[in-house]
Every structure is written in C-alpha cells, then in structure tokens.
Amino acid sequence: MDPLTQGVLGASLSLSVSQKQHLIVAGAFGLLAGMAPDLDVFIRSESDPLLFLEFHRQFTHSLFFIPLGSFICALAFHWLIGKPQRLSFKQSWLYSALGYSTHALLDSCTSYGTQLFWPLTSERYAWNSVSVIDPVFTLPILILLVFTMFKRNTWFARIAFLWALTYPALGMIQRDRAEVAGWQLANERQHAPIRLEAKPSFGNILLWKVIYETEGHYHVDAVRVGTSVKKYPGEAIEKLEMSRDFPWLDLNSQQAKDIERFSHFSKGFLAKAPSDELRVIDVRYSIVPNQLNALWSIKLSPSVTHDTHVEYETHRANSSASRQLFLEMLLDF
Structure with a gap:
C-alpha cells in the first residue's frame, strides 16, 4: 500500500492501546514504524535493475522480522520522541512493534506479492482484496485518527482499526x-x-x-x-515462450536469468509485448483492466555482452482516453 495508508494504519493500532497522556507519541511511533518496512526500496543497483524487485517486500516485510524491525525503529525514535515524553524504552518498542506489525499483512492484501515467511520460503503472498491505493479504505482511518487526537478518545482509533479489518474482508x-x-x-x-x-x-x-x-x-x-x-x-496474448520469442538468446546468459527472476516476481504471467519484439511484459497490471497495456516490463538486447542485465522500465503514461474508459467501467456509464 501507499506510505500514508501504511502509516495511519500503524498509528491506529498503536493508538488503540495507548494511554491518554501518550496519544501523540504513541501515534507517532505507530505512524513511523508502520511506514518503515518500505525503506527496502532503497536497496538498488545501477548495474542490476531487478535487484529492487527481489528485495522489495522481502526480509523487511517478513513476519519473522517484526521483533528486530520494530526494535530498530524504537532505537531510532526513542531518544527523539519517546524519552522526552517520559516513555520507557519498552513502551517505545511496544508502540513501534504494533505499528510495524500491520505493514506486511496489509501489503499482502494487495496483488503485488509479499514474502511473509522469508527466509523459510520466497513465496509471494497476494490476497488480491485491496488496490495499492484506495481512498475509500484510507480516508475513514485518517478521519478517525483525527477524531482520536481532538477528542482524546482511543475508541475512534479502535473503530479505525476495525474498518481496516472489515474493508479487505469486503x-x-x-x-x-x-x-x-x-x-x-x-x-x-x-x-x-x-x-x-x-x-x-x-x-x-x-x-x-x-x-x-x-x-x-x-x-x-x-x-x-x-x-x-x-x-x-x-x-x-500468447504466453512467453523463450525458444520461439527469443531464439537468439543464450539460456545461460544474464538476460535469460533475468527473465526467470522477472517471472518469479510476476508469478509467471509474462508475454512478449505486442508493440516491441524485445520487450517482456507483466500482463497482470494495466490502467484499463481489460487491456494489455502493461505498467512495467523488461527489455532485452541481442547485441550486449553475456553478463549484461536487462533493462527495467515502468509505463505510467495515462491518456485521457484510457482514463475515460476506466471511469465509464467503474461508474457503469
């Protein structure tokens, strides 16, 4: 999910168990720790553009990493916001753990895939119940947290967390x-x-x-x-078939290995792009849901060296025509 949603959900759980005199600091710990697992997006390599795909939603999102991840958050934030408010380190760690623990499970509700049980397995869990950005999910939580602060009543935070459980169930x-x-x-x-x-x-x-x-x-x-x-x-669209679509590609080359890595990330939903014979698309995602205009892809080259990586590209161009078609479907015009 987007950082705002992750943050307010983490804050809703930490505020749900907070004492009234700790509302602001408990919310701050939950907010910051709720967003912290996505710091893995900074694990990147200029030479290997797929490295971030392997590490995003990997160890920082594992359920086994919650104690360590929240401990690191508590270490980072206790001296800044916990100790000045007379919280013990255990209290700072508790609020951090509550916020941190919501992140991976919420991400698993989307369709991107989250490695919940790394390192035991690299399987990416995706329950496909919520979009990565959904205002109908996020805004009620945010509004209820504002009420929590102004009314100084943790029941609003508990209602927010209940909504966070109800909406994915719907x-x-x-x-x-x-x-x-x-x-x-x-x-x-x-x-x-x-x-x-x-x-x-x-x-x-x-x-x-x-x-x-x-x-x-x-x-x-x-x-x-x-x-x-x-x-x-x-x-x-035809499924990707290496021998047919890229007969020139050495199966021991880095580009062939990168296709396998991209396939693992994409759960095998790969095809050669209709408009580019050197591009492989993830067919799972598009702005207009019944079209094949992929949001991301990798591009190969027959002229590079044996150890050269593929190129990774995102395709976020959103034309007025596609927006109009999407809205017509959504609103049932």
Whole structure:
C-alpha cells in the first residue's frame, strides 16, 4: 500500500492501546514504524535493475522480522520522541512493534506479492482484496485518527482499526464474485483455464481485472461487481515462450536469468509485448483492466555482452482516453 495508508494504519493500532497522556507519541511511533518496512526500496543497483524487485517486500516485510524491525525503529525514535515524553524504552518498542506489525499483512492484501515467511520460503503472498491505493479504505482511518487526537478518545482509533479489518474482508467477497464471473466468461469461450485470478483495479473494489491462463494464452477481462455483475470482455496474448520469442538468446546468459527472476516476481504471467519484439511484459497490471497495456516490463538486447542485465522500465503514461474508459467501467456509464 501507499506510505500514508501504511502509516495511519500503524498509528491506529498503536493508538488503540495507548494511554491518554501518550496519544501523540504513541501515534507517532505507530505512524513511523508502520511506514518503515518500505525503506527496502532503497536497496538498488545501477548495474542490476531487478535487484529492487527481489528485495522489495522481502526480509523487511517478513513476519519473522517484526521483533528486530520494530526494535530498530524504537532505537531510532526513542531518544527523539519517546524519552522526552517520559516513555520507557519498552513502551517505545511496544508502540513501534504494533505499528510495524500491520505493514506486511496489509501489503499482502494487495496483488503485488509479499514474502511473509522469508527466509523459510520466497513465496509471494497476494490476497488480491485491496488496490495499492484506495481512498475509500484510507480516508475513514485518517478521519478517525483525527477524531482520536481532538477528542482524546482511543475508541475512534479502535473503530479505525476495525474498518481496516472489515474493508479487505469486503474486498475478498468482491474478489470471489469477480472470479466467478471470470470462470463464466471462460466457459462461454469453451476454455479450460489452468489458473484464474481477479485483481482490484486502481482505487476501488468495484471494478476488477480478471486474468486467466490457458494452454498457450493469457486472457484479460474486466468485471464490475456492484448490485449486479457486468462483464467487459478484453484481450488475449500468447504466453512467453523463450525458444520461439527469443531464439537468439543464450539460456545461460544474464538476460535469460533475468527473465526467470522477472517471472518469479510476476508469478509467471509474462508475454512478449505486442508493440516491441524485445520487450517482456507483466500482463497482470494495466490502467484499463481489460487491456494489455502493461505498467512495467523488461527489455532485452541481442547485441550486449553475456553478463549484461536487462533493462527495467515502468509505463505510467495515462491518456485521457484510457482514463475515460476506466471511469465509464467503474461508474457503469
């Protein structure tokens, strides 16, 4: 999730157990520790552009790292904000631990993937119940925390945390409804999907991207699940096949290894870009949910050395036409 959401959720839990005289400092610890795991985005390499994909949502997001991560936060912030407010180090650590503990579980509610049990496993858990940015989720928490401070009443923080549990649960219900609609679309096409997933589109749990895999293709559709279910049939693309799509590529080269790394991050949902024969896209994400305009990709080159990495690129261009199409689906115009 975005840093604001992570911070206010961490603050809501630390404030829920705070004493009235510690409201501000408890909220500060929860806010800062709630955002702290995302400091892993600074683990980068100029020569290896995929390094950050391996480390983002890895060890800092592991449930096993919560005691150490929160301890580091307490060490960093106790002398600045805890001790001046007469908190013991144990109290600073407690508020930090409460804030830190919310981060990975919230990230797992999105579709990006979080390594909850690293180092035991590198599996990326994604429950696909909330978009990475969703104002309907975040704003009530923020408003309730403001009430907590002004009214000096921790019950508002507890209600905020309850909302943080309720909304993803609603998202799971919506996800299941979208998956049912996806299976219906596949059956109508006489397809037998190998796997099928539904992911919330940007900023809501009404409009969903459904992607399913058949023997040789990926199919993407959009489904709006309100009081009724509306389907928006979409596009299909051939699955990536190394020998066919890149016959010139040495399978022992760094570029081939990088495709494997990108595949692990993307859960295997890879295809060659329709508009660029040297680009590999992650077909799971797009602004318009029934289209294949990927948000990120890697690019290969047949002229580089054996140990050269691929290029990693993001594609955040958002045209007025795509925004209009997205809103028409979301609002059911």
